[in-house]
Amino acid sequence: MINVSIQFTESGQPKYMQLFDYLKKLIAEGQLKTGEKLPAIRSFAEMLGVNNVTVINAYKQLENNKYITAKKGSGYYVSGSKLHEEELFSSSDIGISDKTSIINFASATPHPSIFPIESFKECINEVIERDKGFAFGYQDSKGFKPLRKSLLTYLNNKYSIKMENEDNIQIVSGSQQGIDLIGKVLINSGDYVITENPTYDGAIAVFKSRGARVVRVNLEQDGIDLIDLEKKIRICKPKLIYVMTSFQNPTTISYSTNKLKDLLALARKYNTYIVEDDSMSDLCYENKRLETLKALDTKNEYVLYLKSFSKILMPGLRVGCMVIPDLLISDFTKIKHASDISSSGLIQRSLERYFETGKWDEHQNYMREIYKGKYEFMLSRLEKLSSYGIKYNKPNGGLYFWIRVPKYMSAREIYDECKAKGLLLIPSSIFYDINNENRDNYIRLSFASSDIEQIREGMTILEKCLAENQKCTK
Structure with a gap:
């Protein structure tokens, strides 16, 4: 015993x-x-x-x-x-490193050197001067009402997500808490959840912690495989479907308009909720506007939209928002209150000023240009590595490249070898289930936390590892 x-x-x-x-x-x-x-x-x-x-x-x-x-x-x-x-290996574990000697292609958060410290400090000081001690009190569990009103305007103008009632906006302490609240509201032990394959491991961890049975559906070039999805919806009758429609993590795929429409039609047909996790749509490097699934859900019935600000602003602020269908507002308010009563009052009030004074738009444009420069430089270095047999798409947005390594190479071995040389990246085993045939075939590279010189040095390390693996097969 x-x-x-x-x-x-x-x-x-x-x-x-x-x-x-x-x-x-x-x-x-x-x-x-x-x-x-x-x-x-x-x-x-x-x-x-x-x-x-x-x-x-x-x-x-x-x-x-x-x-x-x-x-x-x-x-x-x-x-x-x-x-x-x-399994215990997670993308968040890999991405966190305080060693300055390490080049970090694993983390998807901006480097502290480009945080908008001064402009956000102005908003904090303005809030403290204006609101005094009230800035440090508890807020409505739904969130600071003026911030929710600002977000209604922002989501309408930016993504054509048209909401008239700020009660449909739920402020959360980061997108991970948003996923956790969704799990607590919608999932009971034994329920089925459908996700893309591969997908964000942090979401899978939340769903499994609730006792959910996770069923995965492969991705095509323009989004989830709808034929396989419908078949699995019929069999499993899932409580929810979890998707990332813009620059998906980790594959960088973005959904086509037709796929978004057909996906929403399936939700209506089978009366199933869809969680749309959006942290990347602000980072499109082309002159086009990405559509969201939530914008098509005009009656606000089927799509729970989760928006993170960490990739643009500062991750340590721990703030994001959700757009919730009318029928679920009360449930989310109760669960949010039970989880942490409310998100930081000072941060919410300061973020409201950040939006209302136009600082958010200014900083968003600034960050997009910085990320675009990094994206183009890493892409130019990847093109030089094509002779080693790697394959990848050009996403034209987001913070990642999803690299398929040659069949004779192991993604996990490349991770180990790069780490030994001072480079962190993420092997595909993080994002696939244990039995998937592709779990050792890809690596994910992020340029978010590195400057141009670090990207140059990191890509040199990757090339050395690819060359050593290629040499071993000859």
């Missing part, structure tokens, strides 16, 4: 999820070894003082997430440790 010292809490998280998290940690830390048999359900339940269903559901979650394997007539056994080592 394994040594278990779990203490169940009254945190609101079901006991089976607490047990799932605890056993997952034991596996990740190696305290439960590969091939080790887990206790029988009845005896384990008696030992923990819970009913059998709690243990059954915890084991099901572990099995769904590939941590354990069921052997008919024998019981449950810990799966191979290498798979779980990769």
Whole structure:
């Protein structure tokens, strides 16, 4: 019998999820070894003082997430440790590095040297002078009302998202909290969620933490495969579909207008919510306006639109917004209040001034030009690496390049070799599920955190690693 010292809490998280998290940690830390048999359900339940269903559901979650394997007539056994080592590997973990000697092609956040410190400080000072102590109090859980009004105007003018009621705007403490709130409002254990394949690993982590069963649908050049999507909607009856329609993470694909219309038609046909996660549409380097799915949802019925400001502004501000269908407003207000009461009052009030004084538009244009220059320089360096057999698209926007490596190369090995030489990038295993045939075929490069000289040096390191791998095959 394994040594278990779990203490169940009254945190609101079901006991089976607490047990799932605890056993997952034991596996990740190696305290439960590969091939080790887990206790029988009845005896384990008696030992923990819970009913059998709690243990059954915890084991099901572990099995769904590939941590354990069921052997008919024998019981449950810990799966191979290498798979779980990769699962615990996340894009956020890779992207965070405080070593100045490291060149970071993993992070998608702007470098602190280009943060709009002075202009945002002016707004903070103005708010403190105007509002005094009220700037530091709790806000309405929906968010500071003048900010929500400013965002209504901004979303209408910029994306043709037409809302008349500021109550449809929910301020969140960063887009990750937005995804978490969506999970808490819409998902119960055992529900199905459909995502693009590959997709953002942070969203997958949230959905799985709610006990969801994640079903993936491959992407085509203009968005999600609608034929396969409809088939899976019929079978799974998902609670929601999660998509990124502009410069998708990690593939950089943007949806065509026809695909957006057909996707919304499927949501209407099967009465299913779609979560549109948008952090990149502001970063189009062509003279064209990208359409959003939310703009087509004119009756505000099916699309939950999530907007992040971190890629343009400063990630540490932890502020974003959601546009919520009328039927869900009350649920989101309650869950937001239960999560953290409200997002920072000072930051919300300062951001409202940032929008109203025109500083947001000015800074957005400034950042777009900076990112465009980095994009074009990295693209020019990638073109010189084509002789090594790499393949990639030219997204003309966003912050990434999605690179397919030759069949004889391993994305994970390239990651390890580049890291040893001082370059961070992200291997595709982060974004695919464990059994996907493409999980070792791609690398994602971001130019957000690096200056031109760092991009030059980083691409030189990547070329050396590609050359060494090519040489080993000859």
